[in-house]
Amino acid sequence: MTEAATMIAVENLHKSIRNGTRTVDILKGISFTVPRGQFVAVMGSSGSGKSTLLGLLAGLDTPSAGDVRLNGTAISYLPEDQLAKVRGRTVGFVFQSYQLVPTLTALENVLLPYELNANGSDGKAGMERARALLTNVGLSDRLDHYPVQLSGGEQQRVALARAFILRPPIVMADEPTGNLDTTNGAHVLELLLNLNRVEGTTLVLVTHDPALASYADRCIVLRDGLVISDEHQQAVHPAMAR
Numbered sequence: 001m002t003e004a005a006t007m008i009a010v011e012n013l014h015k016s017i018r019n020g021t022r023t024v025d026i027l028k029g030i031s032f033t034v035p036r037g038q039f040v041a042v043m044g045s046s047g048s049g050k051s052t053l054l055g056l057l058a059g060l061d062t063p064s065a066g067d068v069r070l071n072g073t074a075i076s077y078l079p080e081d082q083l084a085k086v087r088g089r090t091v092g093f094v095f096q097s098y099q100l101v102p103t104l105t106a107l108e109n110v111l112l113p114y115e116l117n118a119n120g121s122d123g124k125a126g127m128e129r130a131r132a133l134l135t136n137v138g139l140s141d142r143l144d145h146y147p148v149q150l151s152g153g154e155q156q157r158v159a160l161a162r163a164f165i166l167r168p169p170i171v172m173a174d175e176p177t178g179n180l181d182t183t184n185g186a187h188v189l190e191l192l193l194n195l196n197r198v199e200g201t202t203l204v205l206v207t208h209d210p211a212l213a214s215y216a217d218r219c220i221v222l223r224d225g226l227v228i229s230d231e232h233q234q235a236v237h238p239a240m241a242r
């Protein structure tokens with residue numbers, strides 16, 4: 001049997017921040033690899049370093065030491081223009097706070113990464129994919145709505161469609177249901193897992209909710225900037241958990 005390709009490799013990752021005269025060590029040496037197609041939950045209490053780790057994994061931030069490889073490319077010390085290119089074609093990101101552009105419609109928000117990474121790509125194909133993704137998350141009748149006209153759950157569903165528009169091999173989500181009530185949160189998570197399965201994506205989900213983590217193939221737990229446990233688990237399907 002051939003091993004699945006490694007999509008994410010983290011090697012002795014450190015992140016320290018200068019706070020006045022003091023240096024605060026946020027991540028203190030983290031190493032792991034994630035094979036293609038795996039769904040990993042990252043857990044840990046507030047302040048344990050989850051968001052810092054995810055930001056480094058996605059190339060949104062630079063480590064103090066150590067290295068991140070995405071799909072074989074070392075990203076940590078690339079110049080910003082090269083990093084932006086690799087990030088654009090490799091990672092879709094979902095934030096807790098949706099982060100939609102308020103002056104763009106739902107459809108335009110989903111198309112934005114496509115247009116920023118155009119490189120002569122077919123605008124019509126992008127439009128069709130954006131519409132299909134928005135339909136997939138139940139928003140076919142909200143294409144021309146602006147974020148302010150959408151509920152929190154609807155905004156996060158637009159953000160899900162946006163994360164998948166470029167067919168990234170990896171999607172990362174930081175507490176994607178953290179601003180939503182239980183019902184809307186469950187719906188958004190189910191849509192995320194559904195898209196993930198259909199698209200064959202590798203998924204890293206940061207959550208402090210054990211119920212959400214139980215859907216994952218593997219759970220990595222952080223405490224004070226270190227991995228304190230990293231275990232494979234039998235993933236529960238969200239429909240089974242209800």
Ligand SMILES: Nc1ncnc2c1ncn2[C@@H]1O[C@H](COP(=O)(O)OP(=O)(O)O)[C@@H](O)[C@H]1O
Binds near residue numbers: 019046047049050052
């Ligand atoms: N820019 C920063 N300056 C100072 N401290 C920070 C900064 N970013 C994060 N931290 C600290 O690092 C720790 C980990 O933060 P974070 O990664 O946001 O944790 P989590 O997402 O698990 O709640 C926290 O103690 C936080 O206060």
Ligand SMILES: [Mg+2]
Binds near residue numbers: 050051052
């Ligand atoms: Mg966080």
